[in-house]
Amino acid sequence: MARIYLDKNAYINNLECIAKKVGDKERVILVLKDNAYGHGATMLAGVAKDIGFKFCAVKNEYEADQLEPFFDKILILSHIPEGNESQRYIYATNCLKALRDIKDGTRVHLAVDTLMHRNGIQMSELDEAFEIIKAKNLVLEGAFTHHRGADELSAEYFVQDQNFKSIKSKILKIASELGFNKLDFHSRASAAFERAFDFDDELVRVGIAQLGYAQFDATLGLKPVLSLWAKKVSSRVLKAGQGVGYGGKFVADSDMNIATYDLGYGDGLLRYNGVGRLCLASNEPLLGRMSMDSFSSKDTGEWVCVFDDARVWAKFFNTIEYEILVKLSPFIKREWR
Numbered sequence: 001m002a003r004i005y006l007d008k009n010a011y012i013n014n015l016e017c018i019a020k021k022v023g024d025k026e027r028v029i030l031v032l033k034d035n036a037y038g039h040g041a042t043m044l045a046g047v048a049k050d051i052g053f054k055f056c057a058v059k060n061e062y063e064a065d066q067l068e069p070f071f072d073k074i075l076i077l078s079h080i081p082e083g084n085e086s087q088r089y090i091y092a093t094n095c096l097k098a099l100r101d102i103k104d105g106t107r108v109h110l111a112v113d114t115l116m117h118r119n120g121i122q123m124s125e126l127d128e129a130f131e132i133i134k135a136k137n138l139v140l141e142g143a144f145t146h147h148r149g150a151d152e153l154s155a156e157y158f159v160q161d162q163n164f165k166s167i168k169s170k171i172l173k174i175a176s177e178l179g180f181n182k183l184d185f186h187s188r189a190s191a192a193f194e195r196a197f198d199f200d201d202e203l204v205r206v207g208i209a210q211l212g213y214a215q216f217d218a219t220l221g222l223k224p225v226l227s228l229w230a231k232k233v234s235s236r237v238l239k240a241g242q243g244v245g246y247g248g249k250f251v252a253d254s255d256m257n258i259a260t261y262d263l264g265y266g267d268g269l270l271r272y273n274g275v276g277r278l279c280l281a282s283n284e285p286l287l288g289r290m291s292m293d294s295f296s297s298k299d300t301g302e303w304v305c306v307f308d309d310a311r312v313w314a315k316f317f318n319t320i321e322y323e324i325l326v327k328l329s330p331f332i333k334r335e336w337r
């Protein structure tokens with residue numbers, strides 16, 4: 001049966017590198033949404049907890065419930081509480097309506113829109129937001145923003161950084177009048193974290209960096225954590241002139257030993273239609289179309305590594321490594337090694 005191997009040393013290395021750059025493990029919010037980008041959220045959470053990380057972020061309560069035993073604080077990015085939630089949960093409030101809808105007394109981090117226009121209150125809505133916070137006795141524990149273009153080297157990152165700085169000082173002023181003192185501010189996801197030299201006493205919110213994917217700062221020494229392995233289902237000689245798989249898209253020039261391996265688009269791989277050269281980690285190409293539960297390639301043994309760097313598949317499919325990783329089915333067995 002196919003396997004995802006998770007490299008424990010690589011993961012610990014990445015976590016330590018991130019903490020070192022920010023200065024403190026307590027300043028790191030580990031983003032473990034979407035099953036930790038397909039890696040297996042509870043597996044990573046166990047290791048992160050053991051080495052002292054205490055704060056994570058997820059998408060919704062379903063994910064939070066799985067990680068509740070591992071972290072002191074869990075920031076839930078896009079979900080309004082429905083009742084019976086854990087004391088450990090903190091809710092991102094993504095607009096004024098969310099502040100109005102949320103239950104009285106809830107712990108919140110206020111999202112502020114500093115340019116992305118996806119989530120967050122407008123900077124001009126701050127006074128109104130605080131009126132709601134006060135009226136509902138919400139427990140304001142932090143505020144944050146998200147960059148729309150930190151992954152592209154342009155001035156936008158600095159514009160948002162500046163916008164956030166100015167809103168931060170306003171928030172601090174109003175918050176202290178209301179008696180909210182220790183606030184956690186955070187604005188930097190992985191790309192912005194890599195680009196930053198000074199964290200302005202903020203926390204960082206890193207997802208992909210902890211998994212070993214860096215794009216700006218090679219000196220960080222991040223290493224990919226996940227490798228995907230497929231097991232042989234069957235093998236045969238594909239005779240000269242025969243085609244393999246649906247539509248017979250790959251035709252052998254001469255007799256060759258091929259094998260079929262047990263991963264396909266039903267396991268979350270993007271479907272390869274047999275056109276262009278898509279390679280396994282060994283550089284052997286897939287042969288013909290991918291099926292729902294299998295693909296074929298030259299027979300190179302019982303196990304093949306499909307990829308140990310998701311960027312190879314991302315490049316082929318003209319997408320980002322996030323998408324290649326996050327789609328990996330939760331039903332593939334994950335193991336540390």
Ligand SMILES: *Cc1c(COP(=O)(O)O)cnc(C)c1O
Nearest residue numbers: 031146189190191205206207208
């Ligand atoms: C997903 C997400 C992150 C993490 O982004 P990476 O690029 O993986 O570090 C951080 N903040 C928010 C609001 C997110 O949705």
